[in-house]
Amino acid sequence: MTIENNNNQTTMKHDQRTSSVAQVIGRLGDRYLLDAGEGEFRGFVTGRFRNQALEAGQYPVPGDLARYEACEQMDEVRITALEPRRNRIVRKMPVSGGRKMHDGLITGGTTQEQVLAANVDTAFILAGLDGNYSLPRLERYLVMIRHAQVPPVILLTKADCCDDPSSYIERTSAVTTDVPIHAVSAYTGQGMDIVRGYLEPGRVVVFLGSSGVGKSTLLNTLYGREVQTVRTISEKTGKGRHTTTNRQLFRLPGGAAVIDTPGIRELQLWVEEEDLDRVFSDIVDLAAQCRFNDCTHGSEPGCAVRAAIREGRLSEPRLERYRTEQREVEHLHMRQTAYLRKVNRKNKEEGTYGAE
Template sequence: MNQSTPRCGEKHPYTLEDLGWTDEHEKAFSKYAGPYLPGRVACRQKTVWDILVDGGSVTAGISGALRKLGRFPAVGDFVVLLHQPEAGTSMIVDILPQKTRFARGSTGRGGSDQVIAANIDTVFIVTAAGHDLNARRIERFLAIAHASGACPVIVINKSDLADDPATLADEIASASSGIPVIPISAVSGEGVDRLDPYLPPRTTIALIGSSGVGKSTLINRLMGRPVQETSHTRDYDDKGRHTTTVRQLFVLDGGALMIDNPGLREVGIGAASAGIADTFPEILELAEGCRFSDCRHEEEPGCAVRAAVADGTLPAARLGSFHRLVQELAFERDKAEIGLVRLEKKRWKAIGKIQRDIGKTKGR
């Protein structure tokens, strides 16, 4: 674990309530009696997890049952530990229900969603003044954030490098209707206090954004000390390397909990179908006036959305972004279905081989 959080086996002053434990978690845990402890996942270290418990921390693996089911705890999950200190072992045997689930679409063959973090209250979408300040990229992050059930906040870092910091929010206004947009400088600290209303005690915030936008620098600023490695960005494209390589939960001095994430090289939209409506609310509202309920807002007659583009009410770029994300979602769904078909074919091929081997054995 990072030096900013209690090392495994060390004591800390936090109670489960400080870590975000609620009555719902208590109710879910009440069925366990005996040598079981609740805790919250702070970090994953390859095949083991660092868990914060009441007043301390432990390292634990997961049970064979969870592994067989493919249920792997994410950072932020509340889990049930089979705690046997006399034997010096702890094992995660269950994952308690998740309030929210932040995921991104996998770019792998299976197309399944990858959980990034769980039980998040707010998502800070961190971008930066310069090349990274792109409304289309922010729309992708917003769709995924909305789908998680958490509340998004857009943080524009490196605002001190902009020619006119006051106009930064205007550059992404088309993508951020109704979403708080806060320009800051994590290096100088300018504007960082404007994040305070979103950092109350016992709430959990996840940071996402491209590499090089200053997420680690922001963590260091909020923690009041250097706890994350940072790196310089390249001058020609403002990009940086991934200095954060694991997801980790930090406890801020004010009592909020924050999860840092490695920069996302490829943000799939596969997890975000439920978030598209919240990302493009004006398009969904206009769509109620379309002649056909299944209108795709392309070439159909009587499309109220395209009519709004024609009369200038809706920016054409906004509709273009909507189409791109919907098409990408459809592609990833098709990819996932193809992956499942391939897996099913492999399964039946394996079953057939086993049956043939059994037949050969019987014939001997």
């Protein structure tokens, strides 16, 4: 638990009559941590808030602006509503077992949307240059960010572990035409000035990426002291240890805020087809040149996608990934509505909204 690391908690007097607005920092059990600029305090959502919330995604998340009122005889506040969100980063979250990988798709099990963060100015997608670099994974994060309509920035972390970071920048930029990509190292300080350039006072950024890519380390470096726990990646598996377990917002001394997130184990998509098409726009453009409108890019004559693969302008694995994710999105749409209704009703009865 990282909340204790922030021991700048102050006792505050909240004006009972007026409703005020505070930034949501994080969650601690059924309480929310808030900050209105003078230190952290706790709050809980009112019964009326619960009644009005139609789904889990409407409960407070880091970056939200919460309207609150003071409580008599309690040093906590009542959260009455959230200000409308400018944007929200959403992922599909498994809420029950029974999942199976089938043909590259996750099937079975029950899923629910989880809002990771709200009101974000820049989403940093981190990928490590220490041997776990994965282009498909980056693409998936990009699709999620495109869906949220938040500007993404890719950070290739641990540049100190890699002899040739520029070759990775090239590989990455081949699939992400309009996304800034920077190689950084929290250890040597490489690229840190570039990252700081995104952190103007009042801005909110989020760190996303697999466990062990160095999200919390980067936050600590920017903060100037250890506010989040960091652990070495496992020698046995070469993977991160899921050190960070809560999403939490940190206000940097310079006035910007960073939302540190846990590495996502299963990044399922919660998006629309258009978001996919933006990330795979090269394939969409090629497909528009195929002779047949409904070309499946198999053995049809005049297929521009096949031609591009033959000529080395498009890689076969990339086309495959596009198809897999397309299938996943279609599949998702089919079962989304029914499941959501069921799960939301159940959660509402049990009052277990927004569980991590």
